[in-house]
Amino acid sequence: MALPPRTKTEPVGGALKRTADTLVRQGKDIPDAKSFYQQLKESSKVKLLYVSEEEVEKKDESLHQVPLFTVKGTMKMHQVLSISPGILKYRDISCFCQAAEGVFDCSCHSLQEVSLVAMEHAEKALDVKPDVIKHHHSGQWCVVRYDDQPYPGIILEVEEHKVKCMHRNGINRFFWPSPR
Structure with missing residues (x-):
């Protein structure tokens, strides 16, 4: 099955949801998280990991409050x-x-x-700065230095060096610009 075309700025979650919608329209059943994972793993190029409820509960027991x-x-x-x-x-x-x-x-x-x-x-x-930005960094937060000032943003495309950055509003204050 071919994946629906993904727009350049669409988050990975949106692409996965559209793929799941397409599978349901084709008559596939997705009654629980496990089958959702299996269906998307077979039909998506996105690397997916399944975390069972037991694993979450086991990890939850080892967590403690600060x-x-x-x-x-x-x-x-x-x-x-x-x-x-x-x-x-x-x-x-x-x-x-x-x-x-x-x-x-x-x-x-x-x-x-x-x-x-x-x-x-x-x-x-x-040591959180990678030596090379690779494709799997898409969708992750980063800091872009522009005119010697840092701006937080989200990596959209690695190949074309596209980052959606926040705008500055004073010292250490940023906001997302409103869409026009």
Whole structure:
């Protein structure tokens, strides 16, 4: 079966849904997640992985809450920062005293820190920039430097270097432009 043509800006989820719709129109049954996975794996070029309910439950048992969220509660926190991977900094009163200089983790108002990963994993987490951008990076978030300023965006096409970027609205504030 040929896949329906995918538009250049359509997310992968949209292409999978359209493929599933086509299969149903052709009389295929998709009663559960497993059959959905099997049908799409056979008729889609997208690499799919199936995660069973048992695997999710097993992983759910090994997860634990970060202590700061259980003790303080998220409604009491006013500022949460992530300056480096696996490290959260938080405080009850927001502070922007050095924001003009690009510093948000000043020590004002009892800034506290919690590590989400073991230190041996933290060094590996810092190396998040790939050497080469490949096709499987499509749909992932990235940061584009333009006029020496960083802009967050989503990689649309690797071959043509297309990235849909957010627009800047002040220091560390971005928004998606409205479609015209």
